[in-house]
Each structure stands twice: as C-alpha cells, then as structure tokens.
Amino acid sequence: MTGDTRSALFFLPAWPPAADAVLWVSLTLVIAALLGEFVYRWLRLPRVVGYAAVGTIVSALDLGLGPGLKPGLRSIVDLALALLLFELGSRINLRWLRTNPWLLATSLAEAALAFGAVYLALSAVGTDARTATAIAAIAIGTSPAVVMRVASEFEASGQVTERMIVLTGLNTFYAVLASKFVFGWLHAEYIGSLVRAFAHPLYLLAGSAIVAALLAFSVSMIARRLDLRNENSTLLLLGMILLALSITKMANLSTLLVPLLAGVMLRNSTERPWIWPRHFGTAGGALVLMLFVVTGSVWSVDTLLEGAVLGAAVIVARVVAKLVATTLLAAPSGISLRQGLALGVTLMPMSGAALVMMVELQNLYPEFASQLTAVVFSAIAFLELIGPIAVHLALRWVHEENLR
Amino acid sequence: MALEPFAESRALTLGVELELQIVNTHDFDLTHGANDLLRLVGKRKLPGEVKPEMTGSMIELSTGICRDYAEALAHLSEIRDVLVHCANRLNVGLSGGGTHPFQDWSQRRIYDTPRFHMLSELYGYLSKQFTIFGQHVHIGCAGPDAALVLLHGLSRFIPHFIALSASSPFVQGTDTGFHSARLNSVFAFPLSGRAPFTLTWEEFSRYFEKMARTGVVQSMKDFYWDIRPKPEFGTIEVRVLDTPLTIEKAAALAAYIQCVARWLSFEQPFRPAEDDYLVYTFNRFQACRFGFDGTFVDPQTGEHRTIREDIAETLAEVEQHAIELGAEDACRRVRDDIGALGNDATWIRQTFERENLLPEVVRQQCLRWSR
Numbered sequence: 001m002t003g004d005t006r007s008a009l010f011f012l013p014a015w016p017p018a019a020d021a022v023l024w025v026s027l028t029l030v031i032a033a034l035l036g037e038f039v040y041r042w043l044r045l046p047r048v049v050g051y052a053a054v055g056t057i058v059s060a061l062d063l064g065l066g067p068g069l070k071p072g073l074r075s076i077v078d079l080a081l082a083l084l085l086f087e088l089g090s091r092i093n094l095r096w097l098r099t100n101p102w103l104l105a106t107s108l109a110e111a112a113l114a115f116g117a118v119y120l121a122l123s124a125v126g127t128d129a130r131t132a133t134a135i136a137a138i139a140i141g142t143s144p145a146v147v148m149r150v151a152s153e154f155e156a157s158g159q160v161t162e163r164m165i166v167l168t169g170l171n172t173f174y175a176v177l178a179s180k181f182v183f184g185w186l187h188a189e190y191i192g193s194l195v196r197a198f199a200h201p202l203y204l205l206a207g208s209a210i211v212a213a214l215l216a217f218s219v220s221m222i223a224r225r226l227d228l229r230n231e232n233s234t235l236l237l238l239g240m241i242l243l244a245l246s247i248t249k250m251a252n253l254s255t256l257l258v259p260l261l262a263g264v265m266l267r268n269s270t271e272r273p274w275i276w277p278r279h280f281g282t283a284g285g286a287l288v289l290m291l292f293v294v295t296g297s298v299w300s301v302d303t304l305l306e307g308a309v310l311g312a313a314v315i316v317a318r319v320v321a322k323l324v325a326t327t328l329l330a331a332p333s334g335i336s337l338r339q340g341l342a343l344g345v346t347l348m349p350m351s352g353a354a355l356v357m358m359v360e361l362q363n364l365y366p367e368f369a370s371q372l373t374a375v376v377f378s379a380i381a382f383l384e385l386i387g388p389i390a391v392h393l394a395l396r397w398v399h400e401e402n403l404r
Numbered sequence: 405m406a407l408e409p410f411a412e413s414r415a416l417t418l419g420v421e422l423e424l425q426i427v428n429t430h431d432f433d434l435t436h437g438a439n440d441l442l443r444l445v446g447k448r449k450l451p452g453e454v455k456p457e458m459t460g461s462m463i464e465l466s467t468g469i470c471r472d473y474a475e476a477l478a479h480l481s482e483i484r485d486v487l488v489h490c491a492n493r494l495n496v497g498l499s500g501g502g503t504h505p506f507q508d509w510s511q512r513r514i515y516d517t518p519r520f521h522m523l524s525e526l527y528g529y530l531s532k533q534f535t536i537f538g539q540h541v542h543i544g545c546a547g548p549d550a551a552l553v554l555l556h557g558l559s560r561f562i563p564h565f566i567a568l569s570a571s572s573p574f575v576q577g578t579d580t581g582f583h584s585a586r587l588n589s590v591f592a593f594p595l596s597g598r599a600p601f602t603l604t605w606e607e608f609s610r611y612f613e614k615m616a617r618t619g620v621v622q623s624m625k626d627f628y629w630d631i632r633p634k635p636e637f638g639t640i641e642v643r644v645l646d647t648p649l650t651i652e653k654a655a656a657l658a659a660y661i662q663c664v665a666r667w668l669s670f671e672q673p674f675r676p677a678e679d680d681y682l683v684y685t686f687n688r689f690q691a692c693r694f695g696f697d698g699t700f701v702d703p704q705t706g707e708h709r710t711i712r713e714d715i716a717e718t719l720a721e722v723e724q725h726a727i728e729l730g731a732e733d734a735c736r737r738v739r740d741d742i743g744a745l746g747n748d749a750t751w752i753r754q755t756f757e758r759e760n761l762l763p764e765v766v767r768q769q770c771l772r773w774s775r
Contacts, residue, residue, distance in 0.1 A: 091430050093429060093495060096429075096492075096495040099492040099493060099495075100492070100493045100494075100495070157433075157435045157436065158435065158436050158437070158440075159440050159494060162428070162430075162495055227760075227761075271767065272759075272761070272764050272767070273430065273431055273432055273764060273767060275431050275761070275763060333493075334440070334443075334444055334490075334493045334494055335440065336440075336443065339440075399436070400436070
C-alpha cells in the first residue's frame, strides 16, 4: 500500500478559510440589495441610497478598499456608467435645444456658474488657483448614474425629469472636456507645452466621436432587424456597448464621452423611437448596483478629515450656482419657478462620473491629483448619499414621480 | 339642483371640442404635461379655449361659435398652431386618436380639481380607464323643443359619426378588433347610452327632476349620453366621436353633422319615434366593431345595408344643404373616407402593420396632428 501522505481529513478547508473575490462580490450584492430594499420600503428613499450606504460602511470600517479605485473596480464603474450614459444620451433630443434656445442657455449658464462659484469658493478659503480650477471643472457635471437611477426607480416623467436628463447629459459632456482641457493646460505650465493642453481634449473629442458613431451605427443596423425590447437583443446591445468600451480604453479615449455621444447620435440620427428595457435588464441592473457600492466606498476617514470642509464648500457653492441658473431661466424656458427650483436641486448629485474624471487625472498627473483627492472624494462621499435623496424629493415636490 | 333654462343660440351654429393626448417624445407614452401646456398657452390669445381634462396627460381645446366648416377649420388650425408651438418648447407631442394605444391606465394621475377627484373616487378604476379622447360637436338650436327633436333625429345617424371618426383600435398595447374601442369604456358608465325619448322641454324637465330627486344626478354633466342637450349653450352635443388624427377631419365631421342637422330640421324626412331606438345599440355596436363595413339596420324599414352605403345615401340627401352651408369640401372628405381612404382606425392599423412598433405609430400620429 503506497502511502497517501495527506492527513485523514485533507478534504476539509484550510483554517481560516480563504475567501476569494467572488465571495466578496456576492456578499456585496446580497447586502446592498437587502439594504436598498430596506431603505426603499421603510424610509421611502431611493434604493441607490442603500447601495451607496454599503460602500460608505465598508470604508468607515476601513476594510481596505479606498481611497481611490482599484483597477478591477474601475472596470465595474466604467461598464455601469457606460450603460447609464448610453441610456441618458439616447434621451437627449437636440432639436429641443433649437426649438427652446432658453434651455440651451440654462445649460450653459448652470455649467458656467457652477464652475465659477466652485472656483471662487475654493479660492476664498485659500486653495491655490490651479487646484481650484481643476476641482471646479469636475464639479460642472451632474451624476448621470444617480439621475437615471432615481428617475427610473420612481418612474418619473414630466418637464423637470426631461430637463434634468438633458442638462445632465450636457454638463457631463462639458465637465469631461473642461477637466481634460484644464488638466492639460495646468500641466503645460510645468513643461511649457501648450500643444498638450489643446491636443488632448481635441483627440478625446474627435476620437470618442468616431467610436461613438461606429457604436450608434451598428446599434441602428441591428435594430433594423431585431426588436430591441426582446431579451436576447438586449444582451446583444449590452455586448456591443461593452465592446465599444474596450476599444475606447485601448485607444485611450474617454469612457464617459463615447457612450454618451453614441446615445445622442442614435437618438438624433432617426426619428423612430428607440426602446429597450431600462438599464439593459438584470445584467445591467447588477452592474449599476455595484457602481453605487464602489462609488460609495471611495472615501476614507483620512480623506474626510482632510477634505470635508472644502468638500462641503464645493457642494454648497455648486448647488447655489445651479439653482440660480435654473430659477432665473425658468420662466423664459417655459417652466414655473417651482419647477425651476426643483430642476436646480436635481442637478446636485455628483458620483461615478466625477470619480472617473478624478481617477483619470490621478493616472495622468499623479502629483498634482493628490492635492485634489481629499476634496473631491469628500464631496462625492457626501453627495453619494444626499444626491439621490435630493433628486427624489425634488421630483416628488413637482409631482413627477409615478409610483402607485 | 333644477335644470337650467335653455339658452338662446343661433340655429345650426357649430362648436367643436377636442380632447388631445399629451405624450413624451422619448417612448411616446402619455405624460403629465397639461399644467405646463396650459401655463404657456394661457399667455396667448385664442379664438376658443384650452382647458384641463380629467387626467394630466389630456388637454381639451374648443372653438368659439362658428357659422360653418371654414370658420371651424380656421379656429381649429389657429388653436392647433399655438398648442403645437408650446408643445415643441416643452418637448412633448400632441396627438389625436380615441385611445392611447399602449398606455397603462394604472399610471394615470387625476387632474387636481375637486370635481375630477370626486369623479375619480366615485368611479374608481373606470375614471382612469376613462383616459380616452373624444370629439364633441355642438349644434345650435332655435329653442329647447327643437333641440330635443333634433337630438332624437340625429340618433339615427350615430353609427355614421362613430364609423367616420373611429380612431381607437388599440387599447393597452393590443389590437381590440374594434374600430372605436373608446366607446366600450364609455358604455361602462352607469349614466351612458341614449337620452330618454322626450320631444318637449317640459317633458324633459320632468324626467330630469325625477332623476334629480333620486339623487343619482345633480346636473346635466352627470349624464354621459351619446347626444345630450346643453341648456347652458342652447345646443345639443354629439359625444360619440373619437378625436380624429387631424383637425381637417375634425372640422369635416362637424360640418357633416351640421349638414344632416339642417336637412332634418328643414325637410323633416322622418318623425322621430321611440321605436327608432330598437335597433340603436345594435347599429352602434356594428359601427364600433366594424367601422364602415358594419351592418346598418334602418329603424323605419328594417332594411339591412352597410354603414358605408347608408352614409353614401345620406350624403346624396344632404347635398343641397351642404352647398347652402358651404360644406362641399367637408362632404368630399367624408366621401373619400368611405371610399378608398378608410377611417383613422384603419390608418393606425396599417401603420402598425408597417412599423410593428406602437410608439412609432404614436409618433406618426403626432406628425399628422401638427401639420
């Protein structure tokens, strides 16, 4: 008898048992889904607040995720944001901006004012001009994820909902371009090359537009033959967006711009309505849940201690600026003052997209980015929880939520 | 509450009311846009009126008092243009059609006025299912007795009006097989149907008082009859029409009713009788279900023919009156419809067959409404 040298009980697991990533991911899904439902049923708040709270708790217990974004988690964020941005883009009807130029004016005004207000607020408390400019650029954008999630969770419809979606799409577009431009320009000051300042945003815009056009074109070709409401076609659509996203990453283009532009191009290339299940069914829904957990977890106790005050200043300056623009232009753009106020509040959330812009800055200009992280991550940490609640209450205030 | 006295109005004048759908331009489902539209429209001067309706995704427009087809069409197109301009600023679409083809009735919200809330509580889901869109045509009457005689005379032609205006083949996403499925929702209401057979205002007042005493009704508004007197305006109101997809058709249908009314009042081709109503619900069902191909049973002779044939015969009868009223164009449109063109329900079905996507059908309905 040849001896088996293993112990008699070799089939038992090692102690302590080694957990793999799958365990953590599934645990996160279970807890987040439970907490989301709890928040929704008992507190009557958007489920995403529960998802984000899971991330917040993970970071509060210092379980070693943050601050910042690990590459594996980055992919989840990119994928989920791509789906939401594509969905959001496909709701933007550019003709509306032509027939109602005051809406375009509102968009430009709220973005410009938010940039200016954040810059001034930060300068006033002694932040140096370069850091203030960079943070202000990121702060232009509203979170597409929060806006799309809350709107669909409460089946919102009406003027504020529609305008919130359009303004979010536009200000995300501005924020990506502005942040890239600002970062490049700031960097040019170090190395004295203005080419880099202009070349990078230009490359991003042109390159992203090309990939986006390819995506939009292929989707429209598919939709000609298949019904996008059918589950299999939805998976196909999901696959195509993910494929476009990986091409985007390989070409160093913007993972935010490509899906957003593709959605806009699709919507505006034909008049025929595009209809698919929201967030592309269950697969997309799981990604979106993970997105909120991850963005909820980017902060740490240290970043909060360092950046909480400035983060709060950014939030206040930004929301005031957006409110001023939307209320002043409410009447000319054809909505009531109340709707204008609500619209301003709905533009408050900042989460996934801001996180991605921040992380890209970290990758490109690590030393410079380190000065921003505390402030931006603190602002994201607050708004991750407050933002969805603000959108929900604002939409309810103007009676645009349709839950039975 | 007593029945109000019958107001004076010029005989055979016209008024048109249309209930319109407000849809979003994303998936073309109904959307709550009435408040926003009313706010924008409120600043403009119009020949008629624009009012809220039962739910926030519905808006009602009405012309002023018109002499003829041309004037009704002019009023309608002026109001339409303003409404479409305001809708564009809000990025919402406006559409005709008796039903929204795929809306989910549980999603509808009741417009915020006490009367609408009262109705909503009383009728429950019916009131939300009542998210249906109709055209009402008012015909001015010389006096209350004349109004009742005209009312019962026009009852014979109800199937014509239903078949011509029918534009509600789809309900909740499925083809009902009906040309006007909208009327099925109306028939569910307890006080729908036809007016009692009374030919004098005195008799009618007695009926109304008896009903009022039972506490079932408070005012004329509580009756959902196919044609009802409107003492406040001094008119009778034909209420069986689906909102057509275009204002041209809406005006033409109003003019056709006006022509028939003139013919009935001037020539008195038959004396209304209670027995006319023996075939009433049969004829009405045939029109809702089959449109122009439905069977029409002549209440006087018992003869069977298609509704198409009966409309053609009526067009021939009223020809002289159409000339007098300047409604030749309107009658030509009606003739085209019963010929090759078909009604709007047929157009909706054909469009769906081609596009295979109901939101796209609604989008094309919006296009037809706005030009």
